[in-house]
Amino acid sequence: MDGAASVKACRAVTWRSVGLGLSGSFLISLITPYNDLVLVNSPVTGNYLPVGALVLVLLVVLAINLPLRRWAPSRALTGGELAVALAMVLAACAVPASGLMKYLPATLVGIRQQAGISIEHEKLLTALDLPDWLFPTLKNRSFGGTADPVIANYLNKTPRDEAGLLAGIRAVPWAAWTTPALAWGILFACVYGAVLSMTAIVRRQWVENERLPFPLATVWTSLIEPPRDGRVLNRVLGSRAFCITALAVFALHAWNGLGVYFPRHVPPIPLRFDLSALLSEPPFVYAGSGFKGSTVYLSVVGITYFVQSKVAFSLWFFFVLRQVMAMVAGGYGAELRGLSDQVLGSLLAMGAMALWVGRRHYAMVLRAMFVRLGADEPGDPYMSYRAAGWCCAACCAGMVAWLVAAGATVAGAVVLVGLLMLTFLVMARVIAETGLIYATIGVWFVRPWVELASVSTIMHTTQRTFFLTNWINALTVPGLRETLSVYSTTAVRVADQTIAESVRGRRALIPLMGLALVVAYLTSGAASLYVEYNHATTADGTAATVNAGPIQGAGPLLSQASRYVPPFNRVPELSNAAVHMGVGAVVTGLLAFLGLRFDWWPLHPVGYLLWQSLPVHLTWFSLFVGWAAKVLLVRFGGSSLYRAAMPVFLGLIVGEAAAAAAWMIVGIAISSAGYIGYSIRLLPG
Numbered sequence: 001m002d003g004a005a006s007v008k009a010c011r012a013v014t015w016r017s018v019g020l021g022l023s024g025s026f027l028i029s030l031i032t033p034y035n036d037l038v039l040v041n042s043p044v045t046g047n048y049l050p051v052g053a054l055v056l057v058l059l060v061v062l063a064i065n066l067p068l069r070r071w072a073p074s075r076a077l078t079g080g081e082l083a084v085a086l087a088m089v090l091a092a093c094a095v096p097a098s099g100l101m102k103y104l105p106a107t108l109v110g111i112r113q114q115a116g117i118s119i120e121h122e123k124l125l126t127a128l129d130l131p132d133w134l135f136p137t138l139k140n141r142s143f144g145g146t147a148d149p150v151i152a153n154y155l156n157k158t159p160r161d162e163a164g165l166l167a168g169i170r171a172v173p174w175a176a177w178t179t180p181a182l183a184w185g186i187l188f189a190c191v192y193g194a195v196l197s198m199t200a201i202v203r204r205q206w207v208e209n210e211r212l213p214f215p216l217a218t219v220w221t222s223l224i225e226p227p228r229d230g231r232v233l234n235r236v237l238g239s240r241a242f243c244i245t246a247l248a249v250f251a252l253h254a255w256n257g258l259g260v261y262f263p264r265h266v267p268p269i270p271l272r273f274d275l276s277a278l279l280s281e282p283p284f285v286y287a288g289s290g291f292k293g294s295t296v297y298l299s300v301v302g303i304t305y306f307v308q309s310k311v312a313f314s315l316w317f318f319f320v321l322r323q324v325m326a327m328v329a330g331g332y333g334a335e336l337r338g339l340s341d342q343v344l345g346s347l348l349a350m351g352a353m354a355l356w357v358g359r360r361h362y363a364m365v366l367r368a369m370f371v372r373l374g375a376d377e378p379g380d381p382y383m384s385y386r387a388a389g390w391c392c393a394a395c396c397a398g399m400v401a402w403l404v405a406a407g408a409t410v411a412g413a414v415v416l417v418g419l420l421m422l423t424f425l426v427m428a429r430v431i432a433e434t435g436l437i438y439a440t441i442g443v444w445f446v447r448p449w450v451e452l453a454s455v456s457t458i459m460h461t462t463q464r465t466f467f468l469t470n471w472i473n474a475l476t477v478p479g480l481r482e483t484l485s486v487y488s489t490t491a492v493r494v495a496d497q498t499i500a501e502s503v504r505g506r507r508a509l510i511p512l513m514g515l516a517l518v519v520a521y522l523t524s525g526a527a528s529l530y531v532e533y534n535h536a537t538t539a540d541g542t543a544a545t546v547n548a549g550p551i552q553g554a555g556p557l558l559s560q561a562s563r564y565v566p567p568f569n570r571v572p573e574l575s576n577a578a579v580h581m582g583v584g585a586v587v588t589g590l591l592a593f594l595g596l597r598f599d600w601w602p603l604h605p606v607g608y609l610l611w612q613s614l615p616v617h618l619t620w621f622s623l624f625v626g627w628a629a630k631v632l633l634v635r636f637g638g639s640s641l642y643r644a645a646m647p648v649f650l651g652l653i654v655g656e657a658a659a660a661a662a663w664m665i666v667g668i669a670i671s672s673a674g675y676i677g678y679s680i681r682l683l684p685g
Helices: 002-008 015-039 051-071 079-092 104-117 119-128 149-156 165-170 174-209 215-224 240-261 298-304 309-331 339-357 359-368 385-406 410-434 447-455 463-476 478-482 484-498 505-534 548-552 554-563 577-597 605-609 614-672
Strands: 272-274 293-295
Touching: 015 051, 015 079, 015 505, 015 614, 051 079, 051 215, 051 614, 079 215, 079 484, 079 505, 104 119, 104 149, 104 174, 104 463, 104 505, 104 548, 104 554, 119 463, 119 554, 149 505, 165 505, 174 359, 174 385, 174 410, 174 484, 174 505, 215 298, 215 484, 215 614, 240 614, 293 614, 298 614, 309 410, 309 605, 309 614, 339 359, 339 410, 339 447, 339 577, 339 605, 359 385, 385 410, 385 463, 410 463, 410 484, 410 605, 447 463, 447 577, 463 478, 463 554, 484 505, 548 554, 577 605
Parallel strands: none
Antiparallel strands: 272 293
């Protein structure tokens, strides 16, 4: 594309790109708590192709850039400017929902609530002697009782006589939340700083040395890349196949959404199958519900088309294998145990392999921290390796210091930070290889301490360290479906393809993502508190408690900590965790070795890593459909048909996301008018 090539040399960091990025970050952070927690719509973020970011990109490209390209081409936003704005918005998507704010305020309140309803939990928290700055400021510093309005009004909403926005703002006890907002902000500033630095460290190894495919970056680039000279839309958005597919998918979901509101007049077009009634006898009764019934997510079908066939096959194959194993075990009256430990072993092996494969590159980064690189050793265009290495090290040290100040032992803090960073690294690599829009890794950071306490009276940690480790686990692992490491690596890959390396804007990209994170933290934190203190139940017709899950999740956190009192009692184990961790590591290593040794080997270790995860449980059939479509098209049409069909599968993604956004807007409008709407969730997450 000659026209695109000339655009790439233009400035990327401008007041327009930064303004768009900040505006998008603010808007997504502002509406996410209300949309997700009160209206229970399709999440604004929710996965690695966040509908909020996708809709903002389409609005800018179609509502702003298209008229500019037609009537004022010189003023149209360049691909580089769009990439900068997109990077900032993607970074912000890591904060307002499951990435952080869905869980952080809720667990702070939930812990206080549990202390008020359970004498055992009150005694435990008193014994743990956690710092006051971790929690909102209360009149009564003791953990017993939940009568304090800061806690009671969070759980039941603040009673008020006045209506309106200002009254809602006054209903929030802002002063009580200032201290924990600052304290936890320091921790997550270190977390985000370490992740952004890690992004600069791994980029060249993954992009240029290993050539990972980054399917999600392909989707974003196809939407923001400049059109050829003389055109107003690029080759994807201007494709007839793309437009027809996207409109058809949008119409399908519009019809089904109307069926939710008018079931007597609009019969739905089913996108789900459920064979539970037919498969209710042994051995099928032992299989998971997701195996016997599944929803077809067209966006997942679309993204699977851009995933390597071996990877796509492995994702659904290992899920099916897991169900077959459960059916066989159930037939003999047994249960599958230790699979979560196998996932932890697989995670450790995946991280070790990623570091081993890139050992020369990472050794160069380590050397660059202390000496100047030679002329034949390239740096990174986004951040010098010296700055990235020292920033990552300083941020990790900051995390350790924060945890020690909160009461953890130094060893416990180091282990937790190491596991946390390893999980972020592996999660980013998994998405770079697979392009899954919805994925998590079910890892439990306290597992090493549980295992050590089970086999030794010496090798254990303190109860306070155990609790803090489990707490950080609860704040971060559920949010792996929206984690910063994936968004940041995707963003820099998009920038690789849209911003020339000679353009100075690349060096500003990571600081700008950091700025977007600050905006997201402040905005979504305030919006979350506003929602909790002004809404006790959801507005989707079910009247369920707003954000009940994370609040109630504080109970298990405390119960698990109360049982961890080594060496006086051992944690009962139903399986040998060490053996299962070893099995997970060995199987992962073997799958990786066979894949490197034999081109025909069909299985990728990422399928095994994710076979226990909820996202694969929900999307396995959509993964199968996407894989089958790609295999058939390539087999009967070759590479030419594969390339020709790409706009169709992009249309599946964009059409479903646009429909989710449309019903999201409808839900907000209905709620604002004082009516009760329905929850219409079209995307996984």
